[in-house]
Amino acid sequence: MGLIVQKFGGSSVADAERVMNVARIVTDTYKKGNDVVVVVSAQGDTTDDLIAKQMEINPKARKRERDMLLAAGEQVSIALLAMAIQKLGYQAISLLGWQAGFQTTSTHTSARIKNVDGTRIKEELDQGKIVVVAGFQGINRKEDITTLGRGGSDTSAVAIAAALHADLCQIFTDVEGVYTADPRKVKNAIKLKEISYDEMLELATLGAQVLNNRSVEMAKKYGIELEVLSSLTNKPGTIVKEKPKMEKMIISGVAKDCDIARISIKGIPNEPGFAFKVFSKLSAKDINVDIIIQSVGTDDTKDIAFTVALDKGQEAIDILKANQDSLGFRDIRLHTNVAKISIVGAGMESHAGVATKMFEALYNNNVNIQMIATSEIKVSVLISKDDADRAVAAIHDKFF
Numbered sequence: 001m002g003l004i005v006q007k008f009g010g011s012s013v014a015d016a017e018r019v020m021n022v023a024r025i026v027t028d029t030y031k032k033g034n035d036v037v038v039v040v041s042a043q044g045d046t047t048d049d050l051i052a053k054q055m056e057i058n059p060k061a062r063k064r065e066r067d068m069l070l071a072a073g074e075q076v077s078i079a080l081l082a083m084a085i086q087k088l089g090y091q092a093i094s095l096l097g098w099q100a101g102f103q104t105t106s107t108h109t110s111a112r113i114k115n116v117d118g119t120r121i122k123e124e125l126d127q128g129k130i131v132v133v134a135g136f137q138g139i140n141r142k143e144d145i146t147t148l149g150r151g152g153s154d155t156s157a158v159a160i161a162a163a164l165h166a167d168l169c170q171i172f173t174d175v176e177g178v179y180t181a182d183p184r185k186v187k188n189a190i191k192l193k194e195i196s197y198d199e200m201l202e203l204a205t206l207g208a209q210v211l212n213n214r215s216v217e218m219a220k221k222y223g224i225e226l227e228v229l230s231s232l233t234n235k236p237g238t239i240v241k242e243k244p245k246m247e248k249m250i251i252s253g254v255a256k257d258c259d260i261a262r263i264s265i266k267g268i269p270n271e272p273g274f275a276f277k278v279f280s281k282l283s284a285k286d287i288n289v290d291i292i293i294q295s296v297g298t299d300d301t302k303d304i305a306f307t308v309a310l311d312k313g314q315e316a317i318d319i320l321k322a323n324q325d326s327l328g329f330r331d332i333r334l335h336t337n338v339a340k341i342s343i344v345g346a347g348m349e350s351h352a353g354v355a356t357k358m359f360e361a362l363y364n365n366n367v368n369i370q371m372i373a374t375s376e377i378k379v380s381v382l383i384s385k386d387d388a389d390r391a392v393a394a395i396h397d398k399f400f
């Protein structure tokens, strides 16, 4: 018996039937003698629908107003869930982010949590209530409503778990856990019993889309054990923690990321300083660069290619083109038909030939590699987007 934080994503509370289903899960947990804090997202596609409503009126409106708008989505779901729990005969109270003590930085639409003051939540728990908290939102120093960025309610849940020293933080979603590949695309994908924070972080940022990466960073920092599981089936999910006990798998997953673009610059003067000048211009505009390749070109010139987030591609090109004279390159191009495929696994550190096996799978399937990047626990390749699903399946087959 202890304190359990349970988070339910938008698909888990999409309609009345699903809200009642969540109320049942929550009250079952409560009946076993636990204190329960529930964090919910907006129902179904509510957040997207609210954004569409803004777009009809004023796409350039102040971000403060955008936060005011989007926070309304979660207000609906906490009220409905608290009502559903009451209908089952239990006490429940719904709290908005600010009522639950979420203090954030001022940056509207991508605020960071500074502190969670758990006083109110604790008072309500002490009275025997199930506390239902709006994810994704908080309040800044000016007492304006802020939001944490898309997918932010995972982070809300982990922050509450950390602030209240919860015994477990369960993230309910529409998949049964973390798989070795996207189970909707790869039929023989395997559900992992456990995975480390570091591997999960790589998979989260690489586009596995089960957990928001900031939530995993925070769980690692505060040592919060997470369980990812489905709200629709009653099966154990995947535990995310520091040191998984299971026999070390060499690879824990294959991930695909299509939100990526490649920029290639040709005919660069072969002298010091170019990389510094290019990447400082991009970082000044908050454009993150991922994989970088530089080659020694011919005729005293060299080439550089690198990747950026897909939605930053054109902006990066514009910035560099505007500086073409001072940078002195001949040609720049944007390639958007690309995907990054990565294998992640803590066991890689101690095993040779892992990358080779991945390259072999690609070769056997006639997939051309444009770029390669490695770290201690991952190998990523950039390939054509047209080959992406085929490549994931082939690599997955090779390792599992």
Ligand code: ASP
Pocket: 009, 010, 041, 042, 047, 048, 073, 135, 136, 149, 150, 151, 152, 153, 154
């Ligand atoms: N409702 C918000 C979104 O769709 C937050 C979340 O789902 O975590 O981004």
Ligand code: MG
Pocket: 009, 010, 041, 042, 044, 047, 151
């Ligand atoms: Mg959502």
